Amino acid sequence: MQQIVNFFLRNKATLLFLLLFGLSLMFTIQSHSFQRSQFIHSANFLSGGVYNTTNNISKYFDLIEENNKLQEENSKLRALVFNSASISDHSFIDSTYYTKNYKVTPAIIINNSYEKANNTLLINKGIQDSLESDLAVISSKGIVGITRNLNSKYATVISILNTTISISAKLKQTNHFGSINWNTKNPNYVQLTQMPKIAPLKKGDTIVTSGKSSIFPKNIPVGIIEGFKLDNAENFYIINIKLFNDMTSLDHVYIIKNQNKKLINELIDLENE
Amino acid sequence: MNNIIGQNIIRFIILVLVQVSILNHINFLGDINPYLYVLFIVLFPLRNNRLAFISIAFFLGISVDMFSDTGGIHAGASVFIAYIRPLITKFSFGTLNEFHSVKFNNIDFIKRITYIIIIVFFHHLMLFSLEYFSLTHIITILKHTLLSGLFTAILILLTTIIFSNKSK
Numbered sequence: 001m002q003q004i005v006n007f008f009l010r011n012k013a014t015l016l017f018l019l020l021f022g023l024s025l026m027f028t029i030q031s032h033s034f035q036r037s038q039f040i041h042s043a044n045f046l047s048g049g050v051y052n053t054t055n056n057i058s059k060y061f062d063l064i065e066e067n068n069k070l071q072e073e074n075s076k077l078r079a080l081v082f083n084s085a086s087i088s089d090h091s092f093i094d095s096t097y098y099t100k101n102y103k104v105t106p107a108i109i110i111n112n113s114y115e116k117a118n119n120t121l122l123i124n125k126g127i128q129d130s131l132e133s134d135l136a137v138i139s140s141k142g143i144v145g146i147t148r149n150l151n152s153k154y155a156t157v158i159s160i161l162n163t164t165i166s167i168s169a170k171l172k173q174t175n176h177f178g179s180i181n182w183n184t185k186n187p188n189y190v191q192l193t194q195m196p197k198i199a200p201l202k203k204g205d206t207i208v209t210s211g212k213s214s215i216f217p218k219n220i221p222v223g224i225i226e227g228f229k230l231d232n233a234e235n236f237y238i239i240n241i242k243l244f245n246d247m248t249s250l251d252h253v254y255i256i257k258n259q260n261k262k263l264i265n266e267l268i269d270l271e272n273e
Numbered sequence: 274m275n276n277i278i279g280q281n282i283i284r285f286i287i288l289v290l291v292q293v294s295i296l297n298h299i300n301f302l303g304d305i306n307p308y309l310y311v312l313f314i315v316l317f318p319l320r321n322n323r324l325a326f327i328s329i330a331f332f333l334g335i336s337v338d339m340f341s342d343t344g345g346i347h348a349g350a351s352v353f354i355a356y357i358r359p360l361i362t363k364f365s366f367g368t369l370n371e372f373h374s375v376k377f378n379n380i381d382f383i384k385r386i387t388y389i390i391i392i393v394f395f396h397h398l399m400l401f402s403l404e405y406f407s408l409t410h411i412i413t414i415l416k417h418t419l420l421s422g423l424f425t426a427i428l429i430l431l432t433t434i435i436f437s438n439k440s441k
Contacts, residue, residue, distance in 0.1 A: 031344025
């Protein structure tokens with residue numbers, strides 16, 4: 001007994017080191033698994049508040065650019081409104097089906113990262129704005145990521161520039177689909193894997209989301225094909241996609257909530273049991 | 274004694290705030306950031322309670338982690354260098370006894386540089402190993418360690434020189 005106590009006393013620094021190092025290793029591994037939420041994250045009172053202050057200061061620097069982006073989107077939406085009005089003169093739109101399916105919440109990014117292997121964003125909307133985890137986040141140009149941790153006022157978003165994320169996407173022309181990953185090399189490019197060999201690919205083709213999960217709606221733009229090659233087994237293509245979004249300068253985003261998500265997931269869970 | 278504790282608390286807060294609000298967003302050449310908060314561990318009094326030192330290093334790392342959503346990679350790296358720092362000081366300053374009472378800025382310049390570079394190198398190596406967490410990215414890890422490490426080491430050296438002149 002004496003010896004055991006002595007052993008602990010002699011090696012207390014080493015033991016403390018192993019304990020704390022193990023703890024940080026645990027946090028790290030936890031943050032690498034996409035499904036579970038993190039214990040230490042930036043969507044809390046302290047860091048959310050600090051980032052809110054710094055963002056309040058720094059957002060003045062790119063007001064002009066952001067205004068241009070908003071103007072661009074407004075004009076696009078206006079065009080859409082005009083077009084749909086002219087169509088509705090002739091055909092019938094079931095508004096109960098179309099308008100209530102997806103709910104859109106605007107938000108502002110108050111912290112952004114793109115230089116790490118697993119990047120996350122912080123947005124200024126949280127549970128108070130009826131957000132939850134696993135919602136789609138898009139900007140005016142294309143997909144941004146998926147929400148993960150939330151508190152009452154803030155939420156973290158897993159960026160598509162993250163090795164743990166995987167989003168189903170398809171060719172706009174032919175509906176062949178694969179999943180989007182990131183190889184950490186360049187924030188302007190993501191990779192589309194598991195695209196069947198049979199798919200007719202061309203440089204410059206557009207990639208959109210496939211709508212095969214309950215998170216992202218169909219046909220949200222992702223990017224254009226920059227190059228492609230067969231994988232080692234020569235069964236699937238690995239496609240390099242240039243993103244429409246400039247992930248290094250994001251500000252205004254929209255969070256899309258699928259109102260029928262619960263129903264869909266219940267059905268999927270039933271199938272898996 | 275109180276003076277030293279207060280000084281370290283203020284240094285802790287300032288370094289974490291500067292790190293998360295400014296330095297994490299530099300992204301020089303795409304993805305190279307300096308990690309100046311290592312300066313806290315570099316400057317921590319040489320004569321110290323080892324248990325307290327390791328615990329404080331852990332809190333330093335976890336604070337930076339909390340702001341940058343990186344799990345526990347900064348905590349792991351900080352705890353690691355806090356644990357091996359006695360070996361590094363022994364290597365770079367020779368036998369320690371005479372240095373306990375000497376101020377950091379009075380130590381020979383070359384010895385100081387060696388000490389900073391070794392600490393920064395091990396910190397960054399551990400940091401990026403934890404961040405990528407896979408052997409297939411070993412080249413990227415080494416590249417980031419060297420480039421970011423150089424950036425950090427220069428910044429730490431400059432900071433120590435600037436602030437030593439002011440206090441005299």
